[in-house]
Structure formats: C-alpha cells, structure tokens
Amino acid sequence: MYSLRLILSNWRYFSVVWVFSSLNIMIGTWVLYIPRVKDKLQLSDSEIGFALFCLALGLLFFIPIVPIITKKFGLGRSTIVGVCVFSIAFIGPLIMPSYEALCGSLFLVGIFSGLTDIAMNTLVSEMEKRDRVNIMSAAHGFFSLGGAIGALVGTGLMSVFKIPFYHVALMALIVIVTNLFLAHQYLKIKETEVEVEKEKGKFQLKIFKPLFILAFLAMVTMGNEGAIEHWSSIYLIDVVEISSDNYAGFGFTIFSIMMTVGRFFGDGISAKIGSAKIVFLGCLMAAIGYLFVLTSSFVFSLLGFGIIGLGLSVIIPELIRMAGTSKGIAASKSISFVTGVGFLGFLLGPIIIGYISDSFTLKMSFVFLLSITLIALLISMFKLRVK
Numbered sequence: 001m002y003s004l005r006l007i008l009s010n011w012r013y014f015s016v017v018w019v020f021s022s023l024n025i026m027i028g029t030w031v032l033y034i035p036r037v038k039d040k041l042q043l044s045d046s047e048i049g050f051a052l053f054c055l056a057l058g059l060l061f062f063i064p065i066v067p068i069i070t071k072k073f074g075l076g077r078s079t080i081v082g083v084c085v086f087s088i089a090f091i092g093p094l095i096m097p098s099y100e101a102l103c104g105s106l107f108l109v110g111i112f113s114g115l116t117d118i119a120m121n122t123l124v125s126e127m128e129k130r131d132r133v134n135i136m137s138a139a140h141g142f143f144s145l146g147g148a149i150g151a152l153v154g155t156g157l158m159s160v161f162k163i164p165f166y167h168v169a170l171m172a173l174i175v176i177v178t179n180l181f182l183a184h185q186y187l188k189i190k191e192t193e194v195e196v197e198k199e200k201g202k203f204q205l206k207i208f209k210p211l212f213i214l215a216f217l218a219m220v221t222m223g224n225e226g227a228i229e230h231w232s233s234i235y236l237i238d239v240v241e242i243s244s245d246n247y248a249g250f251g252f253t254i255f256s257i258m259m260t261v262g263r264f265f266g267d268g269i270s271a272k273i274g275s276a277k278i279v280f281l282g283c284l285m286a287a288i289g290y291l292f293v294l295t296s297s298f299v300f301s302l303l304g305f306g307i308i309g310l311g312l313s314v315i316i317p318e319l320i321r322m323a324g325t326s327k328g329i330a331a332s333k334s335i336s337f338v339t340g341v342g343f344l345g346f347l348l349g350p351i352i353i354g355y356i357s358d359s360f361t362l363k364m365s366f367v368f369l370l371s372i373t374l375i376a377l378l379i380s381m382f383k384l385r386v387k
Contacts (some may be wrong), residue, residue: 020080049352
C-alpha cells in the first residue's frame with residue numbers, strides 16, 4: 001500500500017495515474033451500452049464481435065507510429081492529447097445509425113486508445129526510473145478503479161439519461177476537464193535516451209526474444225480482461241439467466257473492484273516475491289476463478305469474476321515493468337511492443353468470444369478463456385522460471 005499512499009500524497013504521481021482511471025471510465029461507460037447498441041442495430045454476436053475488431057484494426061494501424069509521436073512531442077503531451085481525444089471519440093459508437101458507421105467509429109477509438117495506452121505506460125515507466133519508485137501496479141489499479149467508477153456511476157446515470165449520448169458526453173467532459181487541470185504536472189516529461197548495444201550482430205535476437213514471451217502473456221491476460229468487460233453482462237443474462245437485467249453489470253463491477261484491490265497491493269508483493277512468481281500466481285488464480293464462473297450459478301459466477309479480477313490484476317503491471325527495464329532498447333519501444341500486443345488481445349478477446357458463441361455457445365467461449373489461461377500458466381511456470 002506504500003505506492004498508493006505515495007500517489008495520493010503527491011500530485012505529480014496522481015496526475016499520471018488519473019489518466020489510467022480516465023481511460024477505463026470511458027470504457028466502463030461504453031460497456032454498459034453494448035447490449036443496447038446490439039439491440040438497436042439488431043446485430044448478432046459475431047457482428048458485434050467484428051465491430052469490436054475494428055478497434056483492433058485502429059490499434060494495429062497506429063502502433064508503429066506511437067513511439068515516433070512520443071519521441072517528437074514528448075510523453076506528457078502525447079498522454080494528455082491521447083486521453084482527451086479518446087474520450088471524445090467514444091461518443092461515436094453510441095450514436096452511429098448503421099453497422100458500417102459503428103465499425104468506422106470504433107476504428108477511430110482504437111487509434112486513440114492505442115496512443116493513450118502506450119504513452120501513459122511509458123510515462124509511468126519513465127517516472128519509476130527517474131524517481132526510483134514503484135507505482136506501475138498501483139497505476140493499473142487506478143485503471144481498474146476507473147472501470148468500477150464507470151460501471152457504478154453509469155448504472156445510476158442510465159436511469160437518468162434516456163439517451164446514451166448525454167451520458168457519455170457528460171463522462172467525457174468530466175474526464176477532459178480533470179485531466180487538463182492535472183496535466184501540467186507531467187506535460188514536459190520526455191523519454192530518456194537509451195544507449196543501444198550493437199554486439200556482433202546479435203542485437204535483434206538478444207533484445208526482442210524475451211519480449212515475445214512477455215507480449216504473449218500480455219495478449220492472453222488482456223484478452224481475458226477485454227472478454228470479461230464486454231461479455232460478462234451478456235453471460236449473466238444468457239447463461240446464468242439472472243432474474244433482472246439490472247443485475248447484469250454486477251459481474252464486471254466485482255471484477256473491476258477486485259482488480260483494483262489486487263493492483264494496489266501488487267507493488268509491495270512484487271518487491272517481496274519477484275515478477276515471475278507474481279505472474280504465475282496471477283494465472284493460477286484466474287484459472288480457478290473461471291471454474292467458479294462455469295458453474296453458471298449467479299453467486300458462484302460473481303465469486304469467480306472476483307477471483308479472476310484479483311488474479312489478472314497483478315500480471316500486466318509486472319509485464320510492463322519487465323519490458324520497461326529491458327536493456328538496450330528504449331522503454332517506449334519495448335512497452336509499445338508488449339502493451340500493443342497485449343491491447344490487441346484486449347480487443348481480439350471479445351471478438352473471438354463472439355464467434356465461438358455463434359458457432360457453439362457462450363458458455364463454451366468461457367471454456368476457451370479458461371484454456372488459454374492455463375496455457376499462460378504453463379508458460380509463466382517454465383519460461384519465466386518460477387521457483
């Protein structure tokens with residue numbers, strides 16, 4: 001909890017982690033309206049899945065450009081511009097009149113989500129190295145907190161705003177104003193130049209080989225996060241068959257709360273047992289959580305979503321921390337690669353779930369999530385050398 005106390009007592013650190021919260025406040029708000037968008041445009045599970053794939057296309061299109069932008073304009077400026085434009089862009093998917101327009105608007109969201117995600121993670125990594133502090137896990141805790149805020153506040157505001165546009169526009173306005181107020185704390189921060197090793201032509205393999213493992217684990221982890229964010233409410237309605245749609249957001253809310261708790265404690269745990277062990281234990285807990293979810297009992301499913309959230313909470317911060325300290329490569333490039341592939345998983349996860357659900361059942365989709373989590377568990381055990 002030291003990192004949390006440090007953040008809450010220092011505007012410099014709070015200003016940055018608030019960007020993490022802001023990003024997921026908008027995502028959490030959007031998640032609440034996915035069933036409504038699906039019904040409004042009369043989309044199948046696979047069609048809404050492909051629409052979400054357009055997010056991935058936007059991200060893929062922009063990933064190679066992000067390190068260039070952060071180097072030219074600075075990490076601070078790239079972060080504040082990213083979060084502001086991202087918030088505005090998220091209004092689009094809720095007001096589009098056609099399926100094609102929905103896909104186009106989500107493509108734009110993907111572009112600005114990629115910029116913000118990579119810029120803010122690199123910014124935290126730079127602060128950690130400059131100030132010799134550990135706040136990465138807590139920063140991602142604020143990301144999870146943002147999802148919980150978006151879901152909880154949004155659930156209440158849905159009954160107030162009958163038109164989704166006004167709800168999302170209000171949240172976007174709050175996010176933009178608060179971030180502009182805090183941005184002066186980090187606005188001028190740029191990335192430290194890195195001396196790159198050029199040793200007997202082995203540079204590429206030596207640097208990128210460990211990043212492939214980190215990137216794969218990030219893709220699986222964030223794929224799980226994205227799937228639960230976008231499909232947990234539908235799972236509770238269609239599979240668990242809850243008595244009222246008003247309870248549909250409980251799964252994601254509990255998931256987000258437990259992710260927040262886990263990440264606030266993550267920095268301290270990591271300092272004691274190391275990154276490799278914390279990734280392994282996180283995968284193990286997530287696998288156990290899916291077993292509870294697959295019982296299709298409302299109470300056990302909610303418990304399962306909470307356990308999954310607690311397990312996944314500590315993985316991404318550790319992977320980003322390991323990527324940011326990789327020798328011989330700029331943090332923006334290593335973090336861009338790992339978080340880019342990870343965020344691709346975040347976007348592709350919901351899509352894959354949609355296609356599996358259409359081809360088989362939604363419950364079978366969650367069996368798939370359990371399966372890839374077990375694969376990540378084995379990789380973290382052997383490739384990260386957990387002892």
